[in-house]
Amino acid sequence: MTMNRRDFLATAGRGAAALTMTSMLPLAAMGADEILVGGLHDETGGLDFAGAPMQQMVRFACDEINEKGGLLGKQVKAVTADTGSNMQLYQSLAQQVALRDKVNVVMGGITSASREVIRPVLHRFNTLYFYNTLYEGGVCDRNCFCTGTTPAQTVEKLVPYVMKKWGKKVYTIAADYNYGQITSAWVKRYVEANGGQVLSTDFFPLDVTNFGPTIEKIQSAKPDLVMSVLVGASHLGFYRQWASAGLKKQIPIASTTFGAGGTEPILITPEESNGIISCYGYYPTIESAANKAFIAKVESKVDKFFGGKMPLLTELSVCTYEGCMMWAAGVKKAGSLDRMKIIEALESNISFDDFPSGKVTIDPKTHHVTRNVYLADLEERKFIILETYPQQPPADTQAVCDLVKNPNDNQHYQIKL
Amino acid sequence: MFSLVVMIEVLRAAAGLVLISTGLMIIFGMMRVINIAHGEFLMLGGYTVVMAGKAGVNPWLAMLVLAPLVVGLFGVLVERLFIRFFYGRMIDTLLATWGLSLFLMGMVTVLFGNTVTGVSVSLGSVDVGGLRVSGYSFFLIAVAAIILIATYLVLRHTKLGLVARGTMQNPGMAAALKINPSVVYMATFGIGSALTGLAGALLAPITGVVPTMGVAFVAQAFITVIAGGPAIITGTISAAGLLGSVSQLTTFATTPVVGDVALLFVAVVLLRILPNGITGKFFRRSI
Numbered sequence: 001m002t003m004n005r006r007d008f009l010a011t012a013g014r015g016a017a018a019l020t021m022t023s024m025l026p027l028a029a030m031g032a033d034e035i036l037v038g039g040l041h042d043e044t045g046g047l048d049f050a051g052a053p054m055q056q057m058v059r060f061a062c063d064e065i066n067e068k069g070g071l072l073g074k075q076v077k078a079v080t081a082d083t084g085s086n087m088q089l090y091q092s093l094a095q096q097v098a099l100r101d102k103v104n105v106v107m108g109g110i111t112s113a114s115r116e117v118i119r120p121v122l123h124r125f126n127t128l129y130f131y132n133t134l135y136e137g138g139v140c141d142r143n144c145f146c147t148g149t150t151p152a153q154t155v156e157k158l159v160p161y162v163m164k165k166w167g168k169k170v171y172t173i174a175a176d177y178n179y180g181q182i183t184s185a186w187v188k189r190y191v192e193a194n195g196g197q198v199l200s201t202d203f204f205p206l207d208v209t210n211f212g213p214t215i216e217k218i219q220s221a222k223p224d225l226v227m228s229v230l231v232g233a234s235h236l237g238f239y240r241q242w243a244s245a246g247l248k249k250q251i252p253i254a255s256t257t258f259g260a261g262g263t264e265p266i267l268i269t270p271e272e273s274n275g276i277i278s279c280y281g282y283y284p285t286i287e288s289a290a291n292k293a294f295i296a297k298v299e300s301k302v303d304k305f306f307g308g309k310m311p312l313l314t315e316l317s318v319c320t321y322e323g324c325m326m327w328a329a330g331v332k333k334a335g336s337l338d339r340m341k342i343i344e345a346l347e348s349n350i351s352f353d354d355f356p357s358g359k360v361t362i363d364p365k366t367h368h369v370t371r372n373v374y375l376a377d378l379e380e381r382k383f384i385i386l387e388t389y390p391q392q393p394p395a396d397t398q399a400v401c402d403l404v405k406n407p408n409d410n411q412h413y414q415i416k417l
Numbered sequence: 418m419f420s421l422v423v424m425i426e427v428l429r430a431a432a433g434l435v436l437i438s439t440g441l442m443i444i445f446g447m448m449r450v451i452n453i454a455h456g457e458f459l460m461l462g463g464y465t466v467v468m469a470g471k472a473g474v475n476p477w478l479a480m481l482v483l484a485p486l487v488v489g490l491f492g493v494l495v496e497r498l499f500i501r502f503f504y505g506r507m508i509d510t511l512l513a514t515w516g517l518s519l520f521l522m523g524m525v526t527v528l529f530g531n532t533v534t535g536v537s538v539s540l541g542s543v544d545v546g547g548l549r550v551s552g553y554s555f556f557l558i559a560v561a562a563i564i565l566i567a568t569y570l571v572l573r574h575t576k577l578g579l580v581a582r583g584t585m586q587n588p589g590m591a592a593a594l595k596i597n598p599s600v601v602y603m604a605t606f607g608i609g610s611a612l613t614g615l616a617g618a619l620l621a622p623i624t625g626v627v628p629t630m631g632v633a634f635v636a637q638a639f640i641t642v643i644a645g646g647p648a649i650i651t652g653t654i655s656a657a658g659l660l661g662s663v664s665q666l667t668t669f670a671t672t673p674v675v676g677d678v679a680l681l682f683v684a685v686v687l688l689r690i691l692p693n694g695i696t697g698k699f700f701r702r703s704i
Contacts, residue, residue: 044531046627084531176674202672207633209624211678212429212554213668216422219548233533237625240535246542246550289603 030119034077035070035337037062037324038097040108040118040129045085046206046232047110050261053306053317054132055080058107060298060305061324071331076389079103087117094118098125104337105327107132107320110261111231112179116412119144123410129338131328132319134260134280136182137291137368138413140401142343145367147323147360149281152396153373155256157389159190159227161375162254165277167224168196173214173238174229175257176203183229183256183415186396199223206231211238215245228255228276236268243272254278259378260315270380279375279391280315282357283383286374294321294356313356322355326362345406359391366401368394422548423669424484429554431661432561434652436620437634438641439564440613442649445642447585448605450500454518455638456631457525458610462488462617463626464525476538485611492610496581496603499578504602518631525628538622553622560619564612569650581605620623640684646694651703656696660684 035341039058042051062078067141070076079101081093090109097103098121105128109115119141122129129144136151163170170191174180180203199221202214215238218226230238239258242248284295295313302310312318324397326346331337333345347364358372370393376383400413440453452458462484469479495517503510540552572578581601584591588598625629641660647654663683668676691698 046533047528105503157585204672204675205674208673210673211674212551213426213665214425216419216548216550217669220419233627234625236533236535237623240537241551241623244540244542244553245551250549268535385450 034075035072035331036077036079036097036101036103037327038101038103038106038108039078039080040083040093040097040104040106041080041320042085042114043082045367046234047085047261049233050110050316051083051085052111053311053314054110054320055082056105056305056307056311057317057320057349058324060301061321063301063305064297065324065328071328071333072337076132076328081110083114085133087114090114090117091121094121095125098122098127103127104331104339105130105342107323107327109133110173110316111177112136112412113177115139115212118319119412120410121347126339128327128342130323132316132323134315134319136169136186136254136415137396138400138415139368140366140397140403140409140411140413142367142403142407143339144335145323145326145346145362146394146397147319147326147369149371149373150368150394150396151256151394152185153281153371153392153394154279155186156181156190156373157373157387157392158254158256158277159187161279161387162225162227162252162277163191163194163196169199169222169224170196170227171218171221171223171225172227172229173218174201174203175231175235176205177231180229180231184227187227187229187256195333199218204235207234209234209237214238215241215247218251219247223251226253227249228253229257230255231257239268239272239276248272248275252277259383273381274379276378277375277386278378278383279373281371281373282313282315282318283374283376284313285376285383285385285387286357286359288356290354290358291356294318315357318356322352322357322360323356326350326360361391363394363398365404366394366397367403368397370394374408419548422545422550423666425545425550425554425558426586426669427662427665428558430665431657432558433620434637434641434657434661435561435565435695436557436616437613438481438645438653438657440609440611440616441638441642442645442653443609443612444659445639446600446645446647446649446652448504448609449507449508450504450606451514452500453511453514453635454495454631454692455613456633456635457518457521457636458488458492458613458631459620460626460628460631461491461521461616462614463621463624463630464529465614466536466618466621467529468625470536476536479687480526480538480618480621481615485615488617489607489611492613493603493607495610498607498630500606501599501602503541518635522628522631529628531628532704533625534628535625536621557619560615564615565650565654569704572649614691637680644684644687644694646691646696646698648696648700648703651700652694652696655700659687659695 006235039055041055043055059078062076067074080300083089107130109131112135123143132147134148172184172187174184184201191198258276330342330346334341351361353359361370373389373392376385396415442452444452465484465487466479469483542549584598584601590674641656645656664676664680667679
């Protein structure tokens with residue numbers, strides 16, 4: 001992102017306004033008889049379509065915990081702050097919820113860039129942190145639990161499936177930051193492992209909107225399929241321009257991101273998005289009693305928490321819900337609000353059988369999760385599940401991270417490929 | 418065939434630069450008003466299309482008629498209330514329009530939220546030797562050409578154009594000839610704003626609309642205008658053509674990021690060699 005003087009002033013102004021406004025809230029509003037859960041998600045800005053449902057889900061989950069009698073005889077309260085798709089706000093708001101609000105846990109971060117802003121802050125201030133987004137893998141920090149999927153769980157399944165279906169020549173287009181760089185490296189690895197070839201990998205900063213030259217380049221390279229690792233609202237322009245160039249019927253698209261966040265399939269018309277194959281830890285069309293009950297519960301509270309409109313449930317928002325529930329189970333098992341006791345409780349091979357996404361187990365060595373992975377085709381804004389891969393371990397992070405052996409490890413490993 | 422497609426993309430990029438800079442060429446090139454809020458005028462054009470689309474207006478009507486009208490009238494309003502007190506005070510105008518730019522961004526954020534809204538307009542695609550090119554690219558190129566030709570004809574062959582050019586050159590002499598410079602300034606600013614609104618509307622389907630979208634364009638527009646030099650039409654064509662080719666060819670060879678860097682690099686080198694822009698040295702007698 002280019003930062004000019006106007007950007008800087010606008011950002012600084014907004015940051016200052018946000019700080020002064022929130023600090024005017026009376027401290028008495030946060031009584032000691034409540035347990036606070038922080039929520040740091042982008043409700044505005046370029047990532048709002050993913051962040052808003054996640055933030056709503058934090059409030060929804062807290063409400064559900066209270067309905068079941070709260071925790072340790074106390075009520076749970078969500079303290080949410082809008083990070084505005086802005087890294088400076090992540091920095092200041094993370095300090096605010098940790099130091100001023102003294103929340104017990106923070107659910108937050110969407111891009112890996114934002115996670116690496118708040119993770120060190122929360123680690124330093126001893127505030128438990130849940131990152132509930134699919135990402136490139138490799139975070140190794142005892143204070144942090146990563147509940148989303150990583151490439152060894154999803155890309156490993158997606159690549160061979162689409163190569164078998166469409167062909168061996170792949171063209172990758174990816175967002176230009178650590179998630180896109182690392183995930184596209186995984187794509188290349190799995191393509192080559194399956195006897196295929198990556199013709200080219202092109203990277204785009206998050207604010208790129210014009211994909212004209214790229215679309216011509218892809219056509220002249222004649223791949224069998226395009227693998228999209230694009231992120232954010234600006235990049236949605238690719239799908240529009242791709243369809244308007246009439247290429248949808250010629251070269252199919254698979255994606256590690258499309259439909260993961262929230263409203264991409266709503267912002268993009270069915271004609272532009274039909275046939276995109278993806279692979280995530282959750283789809284709303286999962287056929288299980290637990291998922292149906294979960295969706296019914298969301299529906300019944302759609303006015304209270306989701307602005308009157310049924311949210312498109314995705315891995316990001318549902319993992320946020322599951323993250324809240326994992327933390328609650330940890331508190332219950334620990335019987336205490338002490339951070340280390342909760343971490344130890346969550347490290348005791350704790351398993352959840354009836355989550356919306358299926359069975360989920362926390363891996364004590366990596367603080368990542370073993371979960372079901374699904375592969376689906378998008379048709380008319382509905383994900384049709386084609387394959388289910390039960391109980392996939394986070395093998396990529398397991399290769400580099402062992403918190404049982406090195407409990408003081410605190411870094412984001414760039415997994416060597 | 419691939420080279421033909423590259424040519425089309427280069428033309429489309431040049432057309433994009435022509436679109437975003439013609440309005441500024443009139444406001445800055447002719448009137449010497451540094452309008453830092455130029456990008457926000459583009460953004461208002463984009464939002465006009467989004468709003469009109471939500472109200473059920475035909476998108477083509479909204480883009481080609483409504484957006485220039487709304488932003489043109491807004492420009493007249495801004496000129497009357499604001500800009501006219503700053504004529505001849507370049508640095509003050511810069512600060513004042515910077516304030517206007519921040520105000521407009523904040524205002525639109527409050528009204529419509531800091532979120533990207535898409536506009537879908539489809540013109541199908543054209544087969545160029547086995548490669549598909551979006552029909553919208555051809556549309557943009559055509560509109561840019563029409564704007565240039567129309568501006569040329571108006572400035573060169575109508576009384577209106579003559580009066581406008583004369584007033585910009587010597588307002589005192591124009592006033593002595595019973596022309597009211599204040600009205601001419603207002604009208605010129607309005608037309609420049611209308612062209613800017615049109616450009617914002619035409620770009621909205623490609624970029625999506627967001628309150629801060631102007632920031633990405635304002636630098637490119639100023640670079641094109643300054644690199645073009647004093648002649649309005651020839652300057653825009655030569656600068657947009659040169660900078661468009663450089664950025665697109667680099668993008669084809671590498672990535673969009675390097676393409677942007679190449680554009681800025683060439684602009685810096687160009688201004689070092691030709692401090693008065695391309696038409697400060699070549700085509701000096703053109704418009």
